[in-house]
Amino acid sequence: MKIRIPYGKGFLETTISDKRIAGIITSNLDRYETEESENEIIKKAMQHPYGCCRLEKLAKGKNKIVIIASDHTRPVPSRLIIPLMLEEIKRGNPDAEITILIATGCHRETTRNELTEKFGKEIVNKIPIVIHDCDAREQVYLGKLPSGGELFINKMAAEADLLIAEGFIEPHFFAGYSGGRKSVLPGIASRKTVYANHCAEFIADPKAQYGILEGNPIHEDMIFAARKAGLAYIVNVVINSRHKVIGAFAGDAEDAHLKGVQFLEGLCKTDKIISPIVITSNNGFPMDQNIYQSVKGMATAENCCEKGGVIIMAAECREGCGAEGFYKTFSQEKDAGIILEKILSTGRNKTEADQWQSQIFARIVHKFTVILVSAAEPELVRQMHLIPADNLEHALSIADTILGREKKITIIPEGLTSIIRV
Structure with a gap:
């Protein structure tokens, strides 16, 4: 063979x-076929959100809107997702103050060139973009995580009238899956908070591994953090090895993420x-x-x-x-x-x-x-x-x-x- x-x-x-x-x-991601374009897949997801109303309705009456976006280490097709999110926000609230917050977690700062590559010149030139700093002095304390760690997040996110996020879902070797709640923890959390969540005790837990959410202590901390931060809406995609969108899931941060996880499991999960x-x-x-x-x-x-x-x-x-x-x-x-x-x-x-x-x-x-x-x-x-x-x-x-x-x-x-x- x-x-x-x-x-x-x-x-x-x-x-x-x-x-x-x-x-x-083998994974079936590359064998999954759809006649819809990537844009059509994302648009349809946003037109039929899970667990909440459409983004344009959520945006009504919200002045400060923060969109959490992935950083340079993730192959999220932000050039496709962000314009569609901006379009819906503007329909619901033309005067909204919109900021894109880059979820670096504890990674290095994303460069200007990387931002342009990720979003395109038009968005980089028109929309304020802030890079999260996990060591920043001004962070907001939101309470104790289930693990006992202290939850500190980005001040801009904590003070937003509406906090939303883009992202993608893939298997993750200790959080179970990426996407959804991970935009907040580790995405826009303090270093202290991330390190408490990634502690030796949790990494050693038998449920802290690929494909497991239920009972996974790392995931449970992340869900708590997303709720406390008020993450109200997400657009998450599933991509194949060519980084092409084959599935999209929008709506409530937990409901939409779970639907995306179920879609991914159907293509990737197999017996040992x-x-x-x-x-x-x-x-x-x-x-x-x-x-x-x-x-x-x-x-x-x-x-x-x-x-x-x-x-x-x-x-x-x-x-x-x-x-x-x-x-x-x-x-x-x-x-x-x-x-x-x-x-x-x-x-x-x-x-x-x-x-x-x-x-x-x-x-x-x-x-x-x-x-x-x-x-x-x-x-x-x-x-x-x-x-x-x-x-x-x-x-x-x-x-x-x-x-x-x-x-x-x-x-x-x-x-x-x-x-x-x-």
């Missing part, structure tokens, strides 16, 4: 004996296929630019790999490791078990930058051998507790040496959009 795995802006290919393949787990060897990817560029991001694909493979087995991760990693603190954590300690133990003993209010990613990565490399097919320097790969490989054939030969030949293989071509039912 010929295997094709996303890698950078292309693919890696190899041939594997049929008798070795336990199964192939357990094997000693699992081959996966981080869906190619832009998500496989570094080792840090590649942890997400490994977390999918984790659910299908036998304990003590081998995960083969195909990720170009053109930017190397991707996070300095993440690199230091693993390059300075050879025992992943010790790293994991240290993180698990870290109190909720002592969470450090990128600790959640380090925790999940330590858990994976402690349980499995991970072979990385990448363009990263082999020495860097080894420092990060991974085994470097030049290509899939090389990786399989290493796996066979470790486990013995003719072991079964599960293949998950797109690790970020395949939800393993657990």
Whole structure:
């Protein structure tokens, strides 16, 4: 069987004996077809919102309207969504004061060029755009999260007469799914609030993983934050690997998000296929630019790999490791078990930058051998507790040496959009 795995802006290919393949787990996102254009899909969603009235009615009598928009790290088609949202607002309230608030969470500031690429020149030149700063002094306290953490959010959002958001829904490796409530937490929350939500205790919870919302403590904090912030309306989309809109869901922040989740589950959720060897990817560029991001694909493979087995991760990693603190954590300690133990003993209010990613990565490399097919320097790969490989054939030969030949293989071509039912 010929295997094709996303890698950078292309693919890696190899041939594997049929008798070795336990199964192939794929997403149906790219096979989903609709005759409607992207604009038509979004418009129809906004014309028939879930759980609330149309945006133009919500906008009536509201002077200060804030639209939370995703930042440069998310492939949300804002050029399509924002103009349609502005159009409805203007119909309901032509004199509304509208501001776009970029939900950076704890990411770096979005640049002017990135804003223009995201929204187009017309919106950037006409609509005030504010970049959220998670370390800003002026933030508004909205109470205690269910977790016990303190909820601080962006002052502009807290003082808005109407708070709404755009976004997209995809599987998320500890929040269950992206979109909806995540526009508020972590999107426009303080660093202190984000770190409390991403604490070691919650990341270790068995329900804090891909495809799970009910009972997920991270999700429950996020829902609470969205309610407290008064997030009244969202437009969320589902996109395929070409970043084309195939589904849109508008209305109440919880109801519309749940409808989008159900749509996505129908295309992506599948039963696990357990094997000693699992081959996966981080869906190619832009998500496989570094080792840090590649942890997400490994977390999918984790659910299908036998304990003590081998995960083969195909990720170009053109930017190397991707996070300095993440690199230091693993390059300075050879025992992943010790790293994991240290993180698990870290109190909720002592969470450090990128600790959640380090925790999940330590858990994976402690349980499995991970072979990385990448363009990263082999020495860097080894420092990060991974085994470097030049290509899939090389990786399989290493796996066979470790486990013995003719072991079964599960293949998950797109690790970020395949939800393993657990």
